Amino acid sequence: MLDTSFAITPDKEKTTNKHLFKPIGKLISYKQDDQTLECTCENGYVSLIFYQQDTIRILMDQEQRPSKQSSFAVIQPSESVAISVDNQSDKLKIMSNLVTVVINKADFTMTIINQTEDVIVSEEKIGLGYNENNQAMCYKQMETSDHFYGFGQKTGYLDKRGEKLSMWNTDVFAPHNPSTDELYQSIPFFIAKRQKNAYGLFVDNTSRTVFDLKSSMDCYSFIVDERRLDYYLFVGPSVKNILAQYTKLTGTMPLPPKWSLGYHQSRYSYKSEREVRDLVKTFREKDIPLDAVYLDIHYMDGYRVFTFDRTRFPNPKQLVSDLQAQGVRIVPIVDPGVKRDAEYDVYKDGVNHHYFSQYIDGTIYHGDVWPGSSAFPDFTNTQVRTWWGKRHQFYTDFGIEGVWNDMNEPSVFNDTKTMDLAVIHENDGNPKTHRELHNIYGLMMGAATYHGLKQQLDNKRPFLLTRAGYAGVQRYATVWTGDNRSFWEHLQMTLPMCLNLGLSGVAFCGPDVGGFANDSNGELLTRWTQVGLFTPYFRNHSVLESIHQEPWSFGEHYEKIIKRYINERYVWLPYLYTLFKESSETGLPVMRPLFLEYPDDQETINLYDQFLVGEHILVAPILTPSTNHRVVYLPEGNWIDYWTDKCYQGKQYHLIQADIDILPIFIKEGAIVPLAKTKSSTQVLDDELEIHVYPKINETHTFNYYEDDGLTFDYQSGQYYLAEVNVSYNSDELTLHYTDKHTGYKPSWSDLTFVLHGLTEQTSVELVKENNHQISMKIIKKQVRE
Numbered sequence: 001m002l003d004t005s006f007a008i009t010p011d012k013e014k015t016t017n018k019h020l021f022k023p024i025g026k027l028i029s030y031k032q033d034d035q036t037l038e039c040t041c042e043n044g045y046v047s048l049i050f051y052q053q054d055t056i057r058i059l060m061d062q063e064q065r066p067s068k069q070s071s072f073a074v075i076q077p078s079e080s081v082a083i084s085v086d087n088q089s090d091k092l093k094i095m096s097n098l099v100t101v102v103i104n105k106a107d108f109t110m111t112i113i114n115q116t117e118d119v120i121v122s123e124e125k126i127g128l129g130y131n132e133n134n135q136a137m138c139y140k141q142m143e144t145s146d147h148f149y150g151f152g153q154k155t156g157y158l159d160k161r162g163e164k165l166s167m168w169n170t171d172v173f174a175p176h177n178p179s180t181d182e183l184y185q186s187i188p189f190f191i192a193k194r195q196k197n198a199y200g201l202f203v204d205n206t207s208r209t210v211f212d213l214k215s216s217m218d219c220y221s222f223i224v225d226e227r228r229l230d231y232y233l234f235v236g237p238s239v240k241n242i243l244a245q246y247t248k249l250t251g252t253m254p255l256p257p258k259w260s261l262g263y264h265q266s267r268y269s270y271k272s273e274r275e276v277r278d279l280v281k282t283f284r285e286k287d288i289p290l291d292a293v294y295l296d297i298h299y300m301d302g303y304r305v306f307t308f309d310r311t312r313f314p315n316p317k318q319l320v321s322d323l324q325a326q327g328v329r330i331v332p333i334v335d336p337g338v339k340r341d342a343e344y345d346v347y348k349d350g351v352n353h354h355y356f357s358q359y360i361d362g363t364i365y366h367g368d369v370w371p372g373s374s375a376f377p378d379f380t381n382t383q384v385r386t387w388w389g390k391r392h393q394f395y396t397d398f399g400i401e402g403v404w405n406d407m408n409e410p411s412v413f414n415d416t417k418t419m420d421l422a423v424i425h426e427n428d429g430n431p432k433t434h435r436e437l438h439n440i441y442g443l444m445m446g447a448a449t450y451h452g453l454k455q456q457l458d459n460k461r462p463f464l465l466t467r468a469g470y471a472g473v474q475r476y477a478t479v480w481t482g483d484n485r486s487f488w489e490h491l492q493m494t495l496p497m498c499l500n501l502g503l504s505g506v507a508f509c510g511p512d513v514g515g516f517a518n519d520s521n522g523e524l525l526t527r528w529t530q531v532g533l534f535t536p537y538f539r540n541h542s543v544l545e546s547i548h549q550e551p552w553s554f555g556e557h558y559e560k561i562i563k564r565y566i567n568e569r570y571v572w573l574p575y576l577y578t579l580f581k582e583s584s585e586t587g588l589p590v591m592r593p594l595f596l597e598y599p600d601d602q603e604t605i606n607l608y609d610q611f612l613v614g615e616h617i618l619v620a621p622i623l624t625p626s627t628n629h630r631v632v633y634l635p636e637g638n639w640i641d642y643w644t645d646k647c648y649q650g651k652q653y654h655l656i657q658a659d660i661d662i663l664p665i666f667i668k669e670g671a672i673v674p675l676a677k678t679k680s681s682t683q684v685l686d687d688e689l690e691i692h693v694y695p696k697i698n699e700t701h702t703f704n705y706y707e708d709d710g711l712t713f714d715y716q717s718g719q720y721y722l723a724e725v726n727v728s729y730n731s732d733e734l735t736l737h738y739t740d741k742h743t744g745y746k747p748s749w750s751d752l753t754f755v756l757h758g759l760t761e762q763t764s765v766e767l768v769k770e771n772n773h774q775i776s777m778k779i780i781k782k783q784v785r786e
């Protein structure tokens with residue numbers, strides 16, 4: 001019935017409820033305790049904590065002093081910040097070195113200003129308070145120049161101004177259209193970019209959070225499904241600063257194993273050992289690189305996690321080792337639902353130890369998922385996480401080094417799509433309902449899995465892929481964007497979705513290349529694989545009963561091009577790996593929106609169909625069918641076409657030709673890019689490296705090339721290689737400095753070629769090297785330039 005016009009019956013109009021808002025009210029008294037200000041207001045309590053030099057935490061509760069307990073997302077305790085309080089008749093001013101918070105005593109609205117007296121963010125007339133359902137909320141002023149980014153995984157465009165966004169981890173099979181709001185990830189964090197500066201805001205709430213940037217022109221709000229509100233303000237001033245501040249609080253991505261950056265092939269499902277072996281054989285015969293194959297749910301015995309169906313997969317250990325010899329890893333899926341089966345050891349164990357989520361009266365919650373009626377581990381409990389982690393020895397004993405977590409919203413086959421909200425989670429002695437903790441279930445499953453694998457892998461880096469998550473998910477897992485479809489619209493959506501994930505701390509993310517649901521086709525798969533070359537995570541995956549979409553599925557013409565782009569992934573790996581290393585330290589994404597590097601360029605505000613990889617590589621894919629041209633915006637500077645070396649002037653739009661075999665890639669003048677020869681898998685060691693130099697006249701540029709064994713944690717104890725490449729270029733002379741900065745690891749390559757782009761005949765080149773081990777270096781000059 002709701003699919004008809006009945007859905008819009010005339011009496012259904014929702015009112016905006018601003019008039020029902022109950023403000024926290026005037027300030028009655030306050031008490032300062034070091035860097036914390038405990039305020040008592042007319043209608044509740046507020047605590048203001050100068051959490052870090054550049055981060056302010058604000059807590060509110062209606063009936064009591066708000067608890068300072070953070071969710072599992074926050075790993076950084078507060079540091080000591082010196083503050084002073086200036087108590088004026090109508091205002092309270094709280095100052096640190098960097099920030100001043102001004103509280104208006106009459107209505108407790110807050111304004112936050114920086115050292116240069118710029119308003120970072122403000123509240124006017126209304127700020128903190130409660131809505132008609134007693135849910136805690138907050139209004140803030142919105143300026144016309146404000147634009148909003150982040151919010152984890154969302155459909156739609158890059159800039160979220162004008163959107164209403166709700167956070168509730170939800171398994172959404174396929175639609176992913178503009179009205180699909182709640183998806184698998186809930187990251188209640190955003191970045192607001194204003195004319196002069198930017199700020200970040202993270203609402204640490206694990207029940208539903210709703211951000212409303214739509215209902216009003218001059219203010220926005222956020223509402224949590226709680227009486228208590230806990231949020232952090234990051235004061236910037238730049239977007240890069242905010243990402244550093246946010247990932248300091250919630251963690252950065254650990255450096256992933258190199259094999260996880262290769263090309264991965266998946267399907268729901270490759271159903272038998274035979275099928276998997278044939279698949280890998282075809283990749284090798286066709287000489288298409290491959291680093292991992294995924295085992296979807298059919299590998300299990302009756303969908304029981306931690307089992308193999310021994311008819312389909314008679315010898316997992318042999319399979320894993322035979323494939324590994326060819327440079328291919330196996331990644332099995334692991335769902336949280338444990339089959340209700342009194343003869344199944346995981347279930348028995350879980351029941352006996354009270355490891356499953358249960359109702360307040362002690363009965364275990366059972367819900368239907370693939371294995372039928374199933375129980376769900378209570379990952380909020382440390383003991384349960386340890387138990388679950390240990391269980392992974394089942395996989396690591398076979399030689400498996402990576403796991404894929406799915407259905408961990410958690411998804412349950414019923415009307416609400418999830419667990420009964422009344423179920424209790426132990427939460428290490430601070431029990432809460434599933435309603436309160438829903439959004440953190442997937443993250444905590446991720447923590448359990450990652451730590452378990454890490455412990456068993458004997459110094460090797462684990463790989464974990466997850467569908468659901470909360471703020472901080474980057475500490476444990478790579479995020480793929482779930483069940484998209486083989487539509488051009490979904491290829492288009494990949495870009496802003498991944499860019500905003502990257503701006504939410506999740507640097508390592510990517511879509512199902514080719515599209516999951518519905519049938520793909522040759523042209524779409526080709527264009528999608530071109531994008532996949534530069535999405536941080538690169539996996540082709542498709543649903544049961546859809547047309548197969550392995551690289552060769554649509555004939556030789558497309559196969560050739562698809563293969564070329566998978567090959568390119570391996571060419572770009574040295575550059576990408578260096579970026580991943582940086583990202584693991586800085587929290588900056590690998591795949592970046594243009595505004596991150598060009599914050600003052602108004603053209604980049606909502607530029608969603610092109611992106612940067614690191615600072616200097618601009619990618620502008622074709623995202624529509626039968627298209628061989630597109631408009632590309634190049635920001636200031638000169639940009640060199642990767643394929644032709646043609647030079648384009650920036651700060652303007654260009655019409656670029658890109659036939660089906662071309663992904664437009666532009667390299668900014670000044671860039672230094674390490675590239676390798678392609679290879680069948682990351683397991684094959686490089687014996688040569690090329691460093692491509694795109695010098696800019698009268699400028700000096702530097703690049704730090706990073707390399708290590710790609711596999712273990714040894715880099716943490718200094719076993720890595722870092723070289724600085726420095727290029728300075730004057731009209732007739734180019735000087736190249738190649739300097740070892742750290743030599744705790746010896747790269748496999750010994751031939752190094754510098755490829756210098758765009759020099760004139762007359763330019764003389766001088767190479768100055770300071771390196772310890774034997775490298776033979778040569779220089780190639782490329783003069784092609786229109």
Ligand code: MIG
Nearest residue numbers: 268296297333406467482483
């Ligand atoms: O649809 O395990 O998003 O990647 O292939 C149900 C089967 C469950 C959803 C995942 C998809 C996976 C599929 N899963």
